Amino acid sequence: MLTDAQKARVEELLSQMTIEEKIGQMNQESPSIVGGFSVPFPELIEMLNDGRISQEEFGQIMSTAKRDFHEDDIRAGLVGSMMGDDPVKANELQKIAVEESRLGIPLIMGFDVIHGLRTVYPIAIAEAGSFDTDLFERTARVAAKESRAHGIGWNFAPMLDVARDSRWGRVSEGPGEDPYLASCFACAKIRGLQGDRSSAENYVAACLKHYVAYSACESGRDYNTTSMSISQLHNVYLPPFKAAVEEGALTAMASFNDLNGVPCTVNPYTLRKILKGEYGMPGFVVSDANGIKECVTHGIAEDDMDAGVQAVNAGLDMDMGTHIFKDHLKQAVEEGRVSMEVLDDAVRRILSVKMWLGLFDNPYVSEENIEKYKKLPQEHVEVALEAAKKSIVLLKNEGNVLPLDRKQKISLVGTLAANSEEVIGAWAMSWKREDCVTILDGMKNAGANVTYYACGGPEGEINYDEVKKACEEGDVVVAVVGELVSMSGEASSKAETGMPGRQREMLQAILDSGRPLVTVLMNGRPMALGWEGEHLPVMVEAWHLGIQMGNAVAAVLLGDENPSGRLASSFPYVTGQCPIYYNHPSTGRPGSKSKFTSRYLDAPFKALFPFGYGLSYTTYEYSDMKVQETADALEVSVNVKNTGDRSGTEVVQLYMQDITASLVRPVKELKGFTRVPLAAGEEKTVTLVLAKKDMGFYNNEGEYVLEDGKFNLFVGANSEDCLSEQVTVKF
Numbered sequence: 164m165l166t167d168a169q170k171a172r173v174e175e176l177l178s179q180m181t182i183e184e185k186i187g188q189m190n191q192e193s194p195s196i197v198g199g200f201s202v203p204f205p206e207l208i209e210m211l212n213d214g215r216i217s218q219e220e221f222g223q224i225m226s227t228a229k230r231d232f233h234e235d236d237i238r239a240g241l242v243g244s245m246m247g248d249d250p251v252k253a254n255e256l257q258k259i260a261v262e263e264s265r266l267g268i269p270l271i272m273g274f275d276v277i278h279g280l281r282t283v284y285p286i287a288i289a290e291a292g293s294f295d296t297d298l299f300e301r302t303a304r305v306a307a308k309e310s311r312a313h314g315i316g317w318n319f320a321p322m323l324d325v326a327r328d329s330r331w332g333r334v335s336e337g338p339g340e341d342p343y344l345a346s347c348f349a350c351a352k353i354r355g356l357q358g359d360r361s362s363a364e365n366y367v368a369a370c371l372k373h374y375v376a377y378s379a380c381e382s383g384r385d386y387n388t389t390s391m392s393i394s395q396l397h398n399v400y401l402p403p404f405k406a407a408v409e410e411g412a413l414t415a416m417a418s419f420n421d422l423n424g425v426p427c428t429v430n431p432y433t434l435r436k437i438l439k440g441e442y443g444m445p446g447f448v449v450s451d452a453n454g455i456k457e458c459v460t461h462g463i464a465e466d467d468m469d470a471g472v473q474a475v476n477a478g479l480d481m482d483m484g485t486h487i488f489k490d491h492l493k494q495a496v497e498e499g500r501v502s503m504e505v506l507d508d509a510v511r512r513i514l515s516v517k518m519w520l521g522l523f524d525n526p527y528v529s530e531e532n533i534e535k536y537k538k539l540p541q542e543h544v545e546v547a548l549e550a551a552k553k554s555i556v557l558l559k560n561e562g563n564v565l566p567l568d569r570k571q572k573i574s575l576v577g578t579l580a581a582n583s584e585e586v587i588g589a590w591a592m593s594w595k596r597e598d599c600v601t602i603l604d605g606m607k608n609a610g611a612n613v614t615y616y617a618c619g620g621p622e623g624e625i626n627y628d629e630v631k632k633a634c635e636e637g638d639v640v641v642a643v644v645g646e647l648v649s650m651s652g653e654a655s656s657k658a659e660t661g662m663p664g665r666q667r668e669m670l671q672a673i674l675d676s677g678r679p680l681v682t683v684l685m686n687g688r689p690m691a692l693g694w695e696g697e698h699l700p701v702m703v704e705a706w707h708l709g710i711q712m713g714n715a716v717a718a719v720l721l722g723d724e725n726p727s728g729r730l731a732s733s734f735p736y737v738t739g740q741c742p743i744y745y746n747h748p749s750t751g752r753p754g755s756k757s758k759f760t761s762r763y764l765d766a767p768f769k770a771l772f773p774f775g776y777g778l779s780y781t782t783y784e785y786s787d788m789k790v791q792e793t794a795d796a797l798e799v800s801v802n803v804k805n806t807g808d809r810s811g812t813e814v815v816q817l818y819m820q821d822i823t824a825s826l827v828r829p830v831k832e833l834k835g836f837t838r839v840p841l842a843a844g845e846e847k848t849v850t851l852v853l854a855k856k857d858m859g860f861y862n863n864e865g866e867y868v869l870e871d872g873k874f875n876l877f878v879g880a881n882s883e884d885c886l887s888e889q890v891t892v893k894f
């Protein structure tokens with residue numbers, strides 16, 4: 164990661180540091196609010212979350228609140244990292260760190276840039292569904308540039324939690340339910356964030372989170388316990404982290420949850436042995452906010468000091484949100500509970516990442532860059548638009564109601580269609596209202612003959628007079644329904660993931676009118692849509708697509724874009740099916756019509772819409788699957804034909820099933836995919852290569868094994884609709 168000269172510089176610095184200065188590097192601060200509030204800060208957050216104040220109002224309050232930026236501590240060398248997205252403030256603080264602290268060590272400024280900073284692109288679960296690794300990389304590159312221009316050198320991203328239970332609100336932040344797709348997403352994000360080192364303005368250090376298995380929280384309840392076999396940990400939850408480290412990822416964030424009884428903040432197995440040892444991640448590990456202190460609440464540490472000692476010894480290098488390292492580590496070292504070697508290792512890692520970022524040479528954002536990014540760069544908007552278009556999934560299109568004709572009178576219904584705050588999605592904080600394009604704006608921009616009727620949304624009552632008017636006055640009704648942004652993301656688990664509020668009744672009223680109905684979904688999780696799947700003839704999954712949402716949705720509805728997005732997560736009929744995922748282990752009694760099989764009495768055992776699923780305005784036919792064995796791979800080819808009258812892009816997917824393994828393996832596992840553009844009537848032979856080294860799995864000793872035997876290979880349009888061939892492989 165560093166040149167020899169840079170390494171020597173780090174060592175030289177380390178040798179000059181006092182113990183207080185070393186511990187200072189391991190301390191992260193965020194601006195704290197001081198005084199002046201008639202409501203306490205936690206209540207303000209509550210007010211934001213429950214909708215009493217809008218994101219914009221919250222922003223206004225925060226921008227006028229008096230804040231402590233810990234200048235004195237920075238001057239004294241007691242702060243290694245700060246959070247924030249204000250470039251002017253970042254420059255001010257860097258100046259104090261560099262010019263007024265004894266050793267002049269710059270700060271590393273960190274921030275949550277999960278799906279874009281100012282240019283907010285689709286939430287990860289949506290973007291993953293584009294199955295477009297080049298796109299994953301380009302959106303991250305945009306985020307990296309904008310971050311640097313805001314003084315941020317370190318993004319708390321990508322979020323790589325493989326999530327299979329959509330009761331968990333944070334499914335929105337990650338790349339879905341599949342470890343292979345998540346690994347491809349991870350590598351692309353690392354290339355995008357860290358890859359372009361031609362100038363310090365182009366790259367940031369990535370922070371892999373949440374390490375690890377946070378998404379497996381029991382019953383989908385955020386921060387809850389996780390428990391799993393070692394093989395499951397290695398086969399499902401670790402792969403994207405491993406792939407990201409192999410791609411060069413420098414830092415990681417320890418997750419809040421306990422894993423098999425040991426909180427990930429103080430877990431030597433996951434941190435020291437696997438992440439830093441086996442994977443060899445060269446940078447540092449930060450706790451999640453308040454994570455170290457929570458180990459006392461977990462009942463695993465006697466007090467703050469004990470929690471800090473356990474954390475640092477387990478391999479956690481930086482404290483986010485508590486002052487436990489700052490307040491207790493010195494004594495812990497003096498008492499011999501933490502060795503100087505452990506401390507030096509942590510500090511060396513932090514200094515090395517700062518060195519890699521070029522902060523020792525220039526920690527400041529240039530005036531020119533600050534100015535440049537005050538406006539949204541057009542090329543960034545274009546990437547956000549492309550990402551939004553490619554993330555839209557056509558779920559149903561009975562009677563080919565879509566695409567709509569510009570001449571049709573369109574009644575656009577639902578408050579979500581016209582609220583610019585609702586396009587953004589969870590965990591985005593630096594966007595501006597003026598940049599957001601709602602579906603109503605997008606339809607108007609595209610020249611549609613559209614009239615808007617609010618009617619109602621995820622919260623509150625439905626105005627049936629308006630619904631009636633919308634149905635009477637339009638040739639077609641486009642209803643935008645789903646979830647508010649605040650219904651997914653952190654601390655937004657739900658026990659019932661169906662359509663919130665009275666929106667289902669609103670949809671029923673539109674159906675009753677007999678008008679053609681197109682339903683556009685805006686949501687941050689795969690919702691339980693059994694009723695909708697049965698009753699609604701046309702459904703478009705549009706997630707929270709970011710600032711260009713409206714233009715992208717309009718392009719799809721009006722047929723300027725042929726939808727090519729696929730689901731990165733299975734959709735259940737009812738919440739009780741959660742967790743539901745296509746790649747579940749084979750049971751001895753696979754679900755069927757017969758009673759004594761792995762099924763429910765009152766719900767289907769399959770997903771309503773499976774992983775990898777998505778329609779288009781054209782149709783594709785698969786034929787002639789062939790498997791060719793070479794010395795180190797299986798080459799799987801198939802003919803794919805566009806049998807419709809429009810060009811489109813098909814996402815061809817390759818799956819594998821190991822049917823003679825020493826551990827029960829998944830019924831299918833994604834092993835490859837490619838986007839194939841096809842003109843109307845065009846046929847192509849598509850070949851996907853499965854390397855033999857990738858056909859193994861981890862056993863319960865955490866060892867990767869390749870076992871000879873029989874495998875089923877599948878190629879097709881989604882995880883259910885495939886051609887298949889059986890092969891026998893010797894490794």
Ligand code: BGC
Pocket residue numbers: 275319372451452653
């Ligand atoms: C979240 C992290 C985030 C951190 C800092 C925590 O509450 O779990 O994902 O990076 O806050 O904002």
